[in-house]
Amino acid sequence: MTQIQQVLWELQMDYIGHSYYVSGNAILHALGQHLDPETHTEISSSQGVFVPGQFGKFPAEHSQSGVRPYLGSGLPDVEAYDDLFLQRKAIHPWLLDTRARNALNTHDLRIHGGHPTLCHETIMGRREDQRKQQRTTKWYVHAYLHADDPAVLPLDEDVMEGLQFGGKRNYGYGEVKLKDTQMVDLNELDYSRLEGAETYLIELMTPFVVESEYPEASDHSVPWW
Amino acid sequence: MSGVMLAAFRHDVHKFTGESHNNAREEFAGIRVNQSVPEGADGDAAALSRPQQKQEQTVPTHDDHHRLSLITGETAYDPQKCSHSTIEGEVSELITTDDPQIAHGRWLDSDVAAAFNESVYHPYTSLKYHTLLVGALLDNYRADNTFGNLRLVVDPADDTVSFRTVFSGDRFSLRIDVDDNGCSSPRLGSRPWRSWASTWNRLTAHPLDTDSNKYDMTLDANLRRIQSWSTALQYMEDYAEWRPDR
Numbered sequence: 223m224t225q226i227q228q229v230l231w232e233l234q235m236d237y238i239g240h241s242y243y244v245s246g247n248a249i250l251h252a253l254g255q256h257l258d259p260e261t262h263t264e265i266s267s268s269q270g271v272f273v274p275g276q277f278g279k280f281p282a283e284h285s286q287s288g289v290r291p292y293l294g295s296g297l298p299d300v301e302a303y304d305d306l307f308l309q310r311k312a313i314h315p316w317l318l319d320t321r322a323r324n325a326l327n328t329h330d331l332r333i334h335g336g337h338p339t340l341c342h343e344t345i346m347g348r349r350e351d352q353r354k355q356q357r358t359t360k361w362y363v364h365a366y367l368h369a370d371d372p373a374v375l376p377l378d379e380d381v382m383e384g385l386q387f388g389g390k391r392n393y394g395y396g397e398v399k400l401k402d403t404q405m406v407d408l409n410e411l412d413y414s415r416l417e418g419a420e421t422y423l424i425e426l427m428t429p430f431v432v433e434s435e436y437p438e439a440s441d442h443s444v445p446w447w
Numbered sequence: 448m449s450g451v452m453l454a455a456f457r458h459d460v461h462k463f464t465g466e467s468h469n470n471a472r473e474e475f476a477g478i479r480v481n482q483s484v485p486e487g488a489d490g491d492a493a494a495l496s497r498p499q500q501k502q503e504q505t506v507p508t509h510d511d512h513h514r515l516s517l518i519t520g521e522t523a524y525d526p527q528k529c530s531h532s533t534i535e536g537e538v539s540e541l542i543t544t545d546d547p548q549i550a551h552g553r554w555l556d557s558d559v560a561a562a563f564n565e566s567v568y569h570p571y572t573s574l575k576y577h578t579l580l581v582g583a584l585l586d587n588y589r590a591d592n593t594f595g596n597l598r599l600v601v602d603p604a605d606d607t608v609s610f611r612t613v614f615s616g617d618r619f620s621l622r623i624d625v626d627d628n629g630c631s632s633p634r635l636g637s638r639p640w641r642s643w644a645s646t647w648n649r650l651t652a653h654p655l656d657t658d659s660n661k662y663d664m665t666l667d668a669n670l671r672r673i674q675s676w677s678t679a680l681q682y683m684e685d686y687a688e689w690r691p692d693r
Contacts, residue, residue, distance in 0.1 A: 239635050240663070240664075241664045241665040241667075241668040241669075242664070242667075242668045242671075277458070293485050311669050312668075312672050313645075313671070313672060313674065314642050314672075317503075319498040319501065320501065320503050320505060321505050322505045322506050322515075322569070322570070322571055323505075323518055323674070324517070324571055324673045324674060324678045324679075325506075325515070325520070325571050326673050327672045327673070328517055328669040328673060328682075329665075329668070329669060329672075330520070331518070331665060331689075333691060336692070337661055338661055338662055338665040338690075343630075344520075345520070346506065346508070346520060347506075347507075347508040349508075349521070355507060365530070403491075
């Protein structure tokens with residue numbers, strides 16, 4: 223039995239940090255404040271992908287179909303292999319063409335202390351005369367947790383509350399609240415589309431470190447700091 | 448020859464004047480405008496930047512030709528500064544030259560064209576970059592370069608290739624062409640679709656400093672989230688103006 227835990231956090235405050243994703247290390251670091259050291263060392267985290275809390279349409283390869291009002295702000299059931307990757311691509315192919323998807327999928331930016339910060343929500347219709355039609359879209363962070371010892375997962379929900387990602391945490395930046403979480407049993411998934419394919423395209427996602435201030439970093443084959 | 452390229456730079460004047468495609472005037476400032484562009488270049492450029500099947504209002508609060516900025520969420524249009532006659536004057540300066548190469552250069556530098564969108568249904572698109580894409584596609588098609596052979600090529604700043612340069616910034620230029628001087632530039636694909644992020648992701652020589660510059664990283668992260676070509680090219684221009692570190 224191989225189980226992983228899917229987690230979706232909602233950004234409560236703007237975020238200062240890696241602008242492509244929240245690194246798995248940052249997620250682990252945040253969880254470490256709430257876990258005993260034995261449990262903490264068992265856990266691995268994927269990168270946290272930024273997801274706009276928007277309406278969407280399940281892509282053709284997903285086990286479900288149709289339009290859902292809040293596809294980006296919840297965790298749909300995971301029944302097939304493709305379902306694992308629904309919210310994992312930066313371009314978010316499930317966003318609707320009938321909405322301003324390019325604007326909804328790009329981070330609004332503010333500046334704090336000379337740094338660009340990602341806004342925790344996107345507000346449309348900001349002019350004075352549009353107040354009644356204002357639409358707010360919140361941003362979410364989507365990640366997978368894995369533990370070598372199967373007894374460690376799922377992590378309790380209270381452990382995943384009150385976390386902060388990124389920098390300037392003393393100012394409240396990067397605060398998130400838990401929106402949704404569920405366990406996925408990888409052995410129970412439907413792999414028929416994968417098994418029916420003749421060729422595969424494998425995408426390797428890895429934090430690629432080109433330089434570091436950490437001492438003697440070049441001797442480490444896997445950057446863990 | 449020059450007439451066809453000039454027609455490309457004059458084909459959407461009705462969007463400045465607020466006329467519908469069907470009711471568009473035939474002349475503006477004494478020259479022929481709003482003619483259709485040959486070789487399907489207009490339709491192909493449109494397919495790079497916005498959905499083609501459905502025509503539906505994507506921003507309920509906005510239904511005119513003033514472009515919404517991804518940076519501010521608002522239009523650059525200021526009724527105090529941009530009177531009807533000022534815009535007419537700037538537009539006629541943009542399109543009245545008889546030299547298509549000069550017209551191309553004026554579009555690359557144009558502010559007024561950047562204030563308008565290419566479709567009222569998709570207000571974050573940019574009329575400026577739509578028109579530059581139409582020109583680049585048309586010039587390639589006329590040289591028998593089929594769409595499937597076209598690439599996104601990064602050039603040094605100020606290195607402008609007539610009609611084929613679609614973006615000219617302080618740090619680099621972008622060009623749509625078959626010839627990339629051996630730089631293994633990414634192809635646009637077999638057919639026109641909203642492939643901006645997909646193409647930008649496959650650039651081998653990256654023009655931004657994404658190793659260490661926070662503002663470049665943030666720009667790059669957002670560029671990888673955009674499908675529409677004209678929206679992305681306009682975002683690069685707006686971002687360069689917005690960023691406080693340069």
